[in-house]
Amino acid sequence: MSGIEFNQMLLSNAEFLRPFANILTRDTEAAKDLFQETLYRALANKEKYNVGTNIKAWLYTIMRNIFINNYRRRSKQNIVLDNTPNDFLLNYSQVTVANAAISNINRKEIQEAIFSLPDIFKNPLLLYYDGFKYHEIAGILTEPLGTIKSRIHFARKLLKAHIERF
Secondary structure, X not given: OOHHHHHHHHHHOOOOHHHHHHHHHOOHHHHXXXXXXXXXXXXXXXXXXXXXXXXXXXXXXXXXXXXXXXXXXXXXOOOOOOXXXXXXXXXXXXXXXXOHHHHHHHHHHHHHHHHOOOHHHHXXXXXXXXOOOHHHHHHHHOOOHHHHHHHHHHHHHHHHHHOOOO
16 A cells, blocks of 8 residues: 555544544543544554554554553653642742751650660661661571561561550
8 A cells, every 4th residue: 555545545534533532531632632643653653554454443543542651651640730729828938947856855765665675676677777688687697587577577566556656
């Protein structure tokens, strides 16, 4: 099939894509962009079209795949829209003052809770906190890897029970 024949067939079968784009996007501007992108991809990939294949189904598939890919891309961007009437609060720069006394009390309380743990739990937890990996802690303490993992897990549970407000 020549390029001219493909272009004529594409143009004669493209108008049914506009309503489908509107259904998918529910936005006229986004539908126009989707329609245009679909025709562009069809033209760019005309060598992949097999003669005798239903061109409408081929174009539907291209449009659907573009829509799905764009949807996935947008969902990964974590865009937060705020429709509240208090727009002036969005960029309100408020000065925060650090309260060193409260953070020192919290730090001391956590340290006391850690050092009140039995040595069997405290030592692996402190090594883990210092940045050692599980297998390194197992080598240092000459214990099996599973034992180290469970001791760190139980140490966390004990700390959580001891300090309930965190």
